[in-house]
Amino acid sequence: MWLKTDKKINRVRRVKKPLKIGNEVFIYFNEKNLSSVATPPKLLLDKQDYSIWFKPAGVFAQGSKWEDHCTLTRTG
Numbered sequence: 001m002w003l004k005t006d007k008k009i010n011r012v013r014r015v016k017k018p019l020k021i022g023n024e025v026f027i028y029f030n031e032k033n034l035s036s037v038a039t040p041p042k043l044l045l046d047k048q049d050y051s052i053w054f055k056p057a058g059v060f061a062q063g064s065k066w067e068d069h070c071t072l073t074r075t076g
Contacts, residue, residue, distance in 0.1 A: 002026040 003012045004024040012025075019025070039056040 002028075 001012045002009055002025070003019075004026065005020070006022060009026075036058070038059045041056065041059055042054040043051060044054055045052040
């Protein structure tokens, strides 16, 4: 979900403030993307300051405006 205010458009994961008059909400839906299931990434090494992960095919490094549920930050 994306929220357009008078200043800019931001991605919104949860509602934190009431909508104001003039705000616009954009919801993008792609059934193929949202129905995909990615193999979970595997943690190979955790050194507190950094970690190393095995990223299987189908797990995205970053999301898009269509979805982000199969990204490293959401699946790991």
